[in-house]
Amino acid sequence: MARNCLIVLGIETSCDETGVAVYDTAHDGRARPGAEGLRAHAVYSQIALHAEYGGVVPELASRDHVRKLLPLVRQTLAEAGLSTRDLDGVAYTAGPGLVGALLVGAGVARALAWALEIPAIAVHHMEGHLLAPLLEDPELKPPFVALLVSGGHTQLVAVEAMGQYRLLGETLDDAAGEAFDKTAKLMGLPYPGGPQLAKLAELGTPGRFKFARPMTDRPGLDFSFSGLKTQVLLAWKASDQGERTRADIARGFEDAVVDTLAIKCGRALDAAGCETLVVAGGVGANRRLREKLQAMARARGGQVRFPRPALCTDNGAMIAFAGALRLEAGQHEDAAVHVTPRWDMATLPAM
Ligand code: KG4
Ligand code: ZN
Numbered sequence: 001m002a003r004n005c006l007i008v009l010g011i012e013t014s015c016d017e018t019g020v021a022v023y024d025t026a027h028d029g030r031a032r033p034g035a036e037g038l039r040a041h042a043v044y045s046q047i048a049l050h051a052e053y054g055g056v057v058p059e060l061a062s063r064d065h066v067r068k069l070l071p072l073v074r075q076t077l078a079e080a081g082l083s084t085r086d087l088d089g090v091a092y093t094a095g096p097g098l099v100g101a102l103l104v105g106a107g108v109a110r111a112l113a114w115a116l117e118i119p120a121i122a123v124h125h126m127e128g129h130l131l132a133p134l135l136e137d138p139e140l141k142p143p144f145v146a147l148l149v150s151g152g153h154t155q156l157v158a159v160e161a162m163g164q165y166r167l168l169g170e171t172l173d174d175a176a177g178e179a180f181d182k183t184a185k186l187m188g189l190p191y192p193g194g195p196q197l198a199k200l201a202e203l204g205t206p207g208r209f210k211f212a213r214p215m216t217d218r219p220g221l222d223f224s225f226s227g228l229k230t231q232v233l234l235a236w237k238a239s240d241q242g243e244r245t246r247a248d249i250a251r252g253f254e255d256a257v258v259d260t261l262a263i264k265c266g267r268a269l270d271a272a273g274c275e276t277l278v279v280a281g282g283v284g285a286n287r288r289l290r291e292k293l294q295a296m297a298r299a300r301g302g303q304v305r306f307p308r309p310a311l312c313t314d315n316g317a318m319i320a321f322a323g324a325l326r327l328e329a330g331q332h333e334d335a336a337v338h339v340t341p342r343w344d345m346a347t348l349p350a351m
Contacts, residue, residue: 006088010320013065013105014097014125016046016056019316020072022080023324040079041317044068054191062100069108091323094122095340102339110337119332121323126345128318129280132307135321145268150281151177154223156268163351168268169221176283179225183232183253187246197250198286204251211256216263262292275302284312326351
């Protein structure tokens with residue numbers, strides 16, 4: 001039976017961030033304005049652990065989640081002024097992601113739910129990202145088009161109703177965040193390069209380096225970013241490789257990605273016949289992307305919504321929120337610890 005008021009613990013361990021949050025549906029602003037539903041959230045980033053390898057090492061990621069998860073659960077509950085006995089449910093990321101890392105979160109979440117005799121709910125990581133803009137914006141409701149731009153995914157999704165997702169387009173090769181990270185790496189920036197490249201681009205001269213806007217010269221909503229990375233490599237190798245040039249190339253690259261995403265978002269809104277765009281995932285923290293999409297939406301008379309930057313990148317809040325909605329709809333898991341490293345969001349049940 002669906003419950004009205006729930007306090008839900010959210011656990012995210014799909015990749016290189018341990019995220020924990022407590023979400024309370026009694027105070028989430030859907031009953032009254034103001035989004036106080038997020039009682040506490042904490043993220044522990046493993047960036048320093050993986051930096052020397054230039055990318056995420058899955059086994060190290062799993063071991064670090066083992067070390068950090070329970071202390072983070074205790075810390076988050078203490079910040080919320082709650083004990084485990086106050087919880088009505090536990091939500092955890094069950095995929096997509098690194099299987100060992102996912103199993104840490106799933107194992108802890110299931111064990112907690114078992115011991116407390118409360119339901120557990122498996123959350124799709126990308127649904128978590130996709131619903132994050134609704135977490136602090138109770139007025140925002142489907143139908144809308146979502147642009148999901150993370151390190152692993154670049155997708156345009158038509159959200160027809162809560163839990164009903166139709167894929168409009170996706171990347172055929174690199175994800176947008178992956179393109180940022182690889183481009184940063186080839187110009188010698190440390191891991192994780194995306195945010196560093198974006199910072200450097202702020203200092204760059206627009207227009208000195210002009211790269212293609214891939215796949216915008218033909219109809220369709222799919223993306224391809226791997227050729228862009230090659231263009232940058234060629235430009236970088238042929239250049240003086242000085243600081244100024246690096247910033248100018250970073251700016252040229254960022255403008256190419258941002259323009260491409262904006263063009264496809266406009267087309268996706270046309271295809272879906274709606275005027276609300278929701279942006280989520282790590283690249284959604286990019287300042288220039290936010291500005292460009294805002295201008296695009298304004299010019300069409302539509303609107304674009306983003307989570308605050310801290311809720312664009314991986315976090316437990318989005319998992320607690322998505323899990324709370326599914327628990328409210330009466331859904332939960334059986335007692336098995338089960339993860340789905342590859343998971344198609346279109347197969348999720350409606351809620
Ligand atoms: O959603 P997320 O935290 O993790 C995944 O689920 O992948 O996204 C991480 C990705 C990384 O590729 C990172 O470089 C990128 O988001 N990213 C950014 C920015 N902040 C994070 N890319 C461009 N500009 C940023 N400000
Ligand atoms: Zn993510």
